[in-house]
Amino acid sequence: MGSVGLDRVLEPAGVLPQAAWRLDASPEIGPDEVRIRVQRLNLDAASYRQLAQKHGGDGAKIRSEVCEIVATRGKMHNPVTGSGGMLIGVVEQVGPESPLPVKPGDRVATLVSLTLTPLRITDGLAGWDGLGEQVPADGTAILFGRSIVGVLPDDLAPELALAVYDVCGAPALVDRVVRGYPAPTVLVLGGAGKSGSLALAAAKRAGARTKAIVVSAKERDALRQAGLADEIAIADARDPVAVREAAGENTVTVVCVDVPGCEHGAILATAPGGTVIFFSMATSFSAAALGAEGLAADVTMLVGNGYVPGHAEFAVGLLRSTPGVRALFEARLAAD
Amino acid sequence: MGSVGLDRVLEPAGVLPQAAWRLDASPEIGPDEVRIRVQRLNLDAASYRQLAQKHGGDGAKIRSEVCEIVATRGKMHNPVTGSGGMLIGVVEQVGPESPLPVKPGDRVATLVSLTLTPLRITDGLAGWDGLGEQVPADGTAILFGRSIVGVLPDDLAPELALAVYDVCGAPALVDRVVRGYPAPTVLVLGGAGKSGSLALAAAKRAGARTKAIVVSAKERDALRQAGLADEIAIADARDPVAVREAAGENTVTVVCVDVPGCEHGAILATAPGGTVIFFSMATSFSAAALGAEGLAADVTMLVGNGYVPGHAEFAVGLLRSTPGVRALFEARLAAD
Numbered sequence: 001m002g003s004v005g006l007d008r009v010l011e012p013a014g015v016l017p018q019a020a021w022r023l024d025a026s027p028e029i030g031p032d033e034v035r036i037r038v039q040r041l042n043l044d045a046a047s048y049r050q051l052a053q054k055h056g057g058d059g060a061k062i063r064s065e066v067c068e069i070v071a072t073r074g075k076m077h078n079p080v081t082g083s084g085g086m087l088i089g090v091v092e093q094v095g096p097e098s099p100l101p102v103k104p105g106d107r108v109a110t111l112v113s114l115t116l117t118p119l120r121i122t123d124g125l126a127g128w129d130g131l132g133e134q135v136p137a138d139g140t141a142i143l144f145g146r147s148i149v150g151v152l153p154d155d156l157a158p159e160l161a162l163a164v165y166d167v168c169g170a171p172a173l174v175d176r177v178v179r180g181y182p183a184p185t186v187l188v189l190g191g192a193g194k195s196g197s198l199a200l201a202a203a204k205r206a207g208a209r210t211k212a213i214v215v216s217a218k219e220r221d222a223l224r225q226a227g228l229a230d231e232i233a234i235a236d237a238r239d240p241v242a243v244r245e246a247a248g249e250n251t252v253t254v255v256c257v258d259v260p261g262c263e264h265g266a267i268l269a270t271a272p273g274g275t276v277i278f279f280s281m282a283t284s285f286s287a288a289a290l291g292a293e294g295l296a297a298d299v300t301m302l303v304g305n306g307y308v309p310g311h312a313e314f315a316v317g318l319l320r321s322t323p324g325v326r327a328l329f330e331a332r333l334a335a336d
Numbered sequence: 337m338g339s340v341g342l343d344r345v346l347e348p349a350g351v352l353p354q355a356a357w358r359l360d361a362s363p364e365i366g367p368d369e370v371r372i373r374v375q376r377l378n379l380d381a382a383s384y385r386q387l388a389q390k391h392g393g394d395g396a397k398i399r400s401e402v403c404e405i406v407a408t409r410g411k412m413h414n415p416v417t418g419s420g421g422m423l424i425g426v427v428e429q430v431g432p433e434s435p436l437p438v439k440p441g442d443r444v445a446t447l448v449s450l451t452l453t454p455l456r457i458t459d460g461l462a463g464w465d466g467l468g469e470q471v472p473a474d475g476t477a478i479l480f481g482r483s484i485v486g487v488l489p490d491d492l493a494p495e496l497a498l499a500v501y502d503v504c505g506a507p508a509l510v511d512r513v514v515r516g517y518p519a520p521t522v523l524v525l526g527g528a529g530k531s532g533s534l535a536l537a538a539a540k541r542a543g544a545r546t547k548a549i550v551v552s553a554k555e556r557d558a559l560r561q562a563g564l565a566d567e568i569a570i571a572d573a574r575d576p577v578a579v580r581e582a583a584g585e586n587t588v589t590v591v592c593v594d595v596p597g598c599e600h601g602a603i604l605a606t607a608p609g610g611t612v613i614f615f616s617m618a619t620s621f622s623a624a625a626l627g628a629e630g631l632a633a634d635v636t637m638l639v640g641n642g643y644v645p646g647h648a649e650f651a652v653g654l655l656r657s658t659p660g661v662r663a664l665f666e667a668r669l670a671a672d
Contacts, residue, residue, distance in 0.1 A: 082622035286418035293642030306629030
């Protein structure tokens with residue numbers, strides 16, 4: 001069990017690293033660990049949004065709180081949202097018993113959450129203005145034996161690969177679920193975002209009719225140009241009645257909107273026997289469970305697992321083969 | 337859409353009753369509503385536990401807070417746990433457009449959560465000592481067109497039927513999931529409880545090998561006598577390493593322990609390709625999602641939907657045909 005990082009847990013004792021309040025982020029590695037020299041963090045969207053709102057968009061304060069969280073917890077684990085993000089860097093040292101397919105000098109992205117990755121920041125994030133999710137950083141991170149790590153593809157900018165890897169569980173799980181239904185209709189709440197556009201592309205490739213709900217005319221126009229959705233509506237995903245009226249009843253509904261309160265709209269917009277997949281970290285377990293019961297909705301509700309075997313390659317493949325997805329990602333990175 | 341109770345939402349406007357902070361609990365009914373004269377509330381276990389802990393087991397203070405929650409919110413919706421419970425009572429009035437199969441005088445149990453049921457208490461809960469989940473009460477509750485209600489069976493004590501109905505989604509969903517696997521092994525965390533024992537009975541009837549994890553020797557002995565589990569281990573369900581060591585890898589893991597922190601043990605004890613069903617309202621969405629990712633666990637994770645068509649009849653049928661389940665329920669009610 002050393003391979004899941006139990007030795008790095010400082011408090012409370014006996015829990016896994018993700019559940020821990022504080023990790024030991026010291027750079028000396030154990031026999032099955034890998035040390036990465038960090039170059040860039042990619043904060044989870046819900047986490048960054050919470051920090052930005054709390055500090056009224058003041059970059060210096062946001063930066064200072066990220067430094068403080070990492071120093072206190074030994075990991076970038078936002079205590080309010082419970083979410084983290086990912087990082088890229090260069091492999092610095094590989095323990096003799098590590099099963100990970102990397103060697104010193106490889107440029108890699110971690111495909112496990114920052115909420116369980118021991119992290120030490122050594123530059124005070126001096127190169128970051130605090131105004132976006134992409135955080136230039138110097139420091140070290142530790143991977144365990146059972147971690148997942150992806151070597152960065154040569155044909156994609158590292159920032160682009162990182163942004164794709166960050167949400168790569170979504171399209172792989174959508175593909176698996178959608179292929180279980182004949183003639184499915186797939187609705188994506190937040191279809192113009194990162195996980196949303198990849199979810200739409202995966203559903204389309206799996207043969208589904210696709211619908212998207214977006215928050216603004218700007219997102220609608222961008223998504224229309226990308227050609228990923230057969231229907232696009234503008235609505236507030238937190239308004240169940242509006243969602244249902246805009247999107248009707250669907251076989252599969254995918255929630256990719258990182259704000260609380262989208263559970264009931266997703267349930268109402270899903271046909272009996274259908275499936276709701278929750279990818280937003282802002283999802284409330286009890287709102288989903290009690291909402292479906294209260295609506296007498298016979299729908300399967302999935303916690304969006306960020307890991308599906310082959311998920312990174314699948315998502316990068318979708319990006320390479322779907323110009324519309326690539327354009328959305330590149331526009332988003334340019335605006336960041 | 338009136339049938340889901342939108343007209344009863346006072347604040348915030350535009351959300352469904354479960355998501356609302358406050359409902360209009362006035363006893364005058366709309367054309368598709370039903371008014372019930374309340375006789376007994378059955379508080380959700382997680383909700384009662386939180387209240388009992390907060391007040392150090394002081395029954396008068398617990399009672400006073402329940403009264404205050406209902407008066408403030410127009411429903412028994414615990415603001416800390418987000419959970420509610422159910423009630424029994426007698427149908428007092430049925431609106432001319434109600435689709436529910438009930439008539440005045442029927443003794444019924446509501447099968448939708450108290451978190452979305454407009455409720456008015458008129459006796460200050462004077463008949464309750466505050467020391468258990470079963471709450472004698474006088475007052476009125478409202479059902480919407482899309483609610484679910486069960487007439488109480490003649491051959492079961494009302495308290496027994498209510499306790500079964502409270503968790504009847506669990507065995508029905510376990511049955512559905514388990515039948516999707518050949519030669520399954522099913523692990524239930526909290527197997528001696530109400531939802532846990534029904535989940536074990538459903539898994540056994542579906543042909544599974546059954547295992548249970550319980551918290552004490554007393555629970556182990558009671559469950560052994562009930563004959564529902566092929567293997568029983570005593571372990572702390574919040575300790576992932578202990579759970580994994582006690583239970584190995586299973587096809588389906590069912591979480592019925594109403595305490596936070598059971599997500600990682602359930603994931604670690606589930607085989608690749610298997611399913612975790614979370615029935616505990618104490619489940620953390622982000623702990624489940626990020627935990628599975630961090631453990632590179634290819635498992636399907638289900639939000640335990642409290643509604644499956646025919647769930648009430650299925651659960652009552654299990655109770656009638658499985659003496660061990662009935663004995664556990666009756667012992668629990670006697671101790672309450």
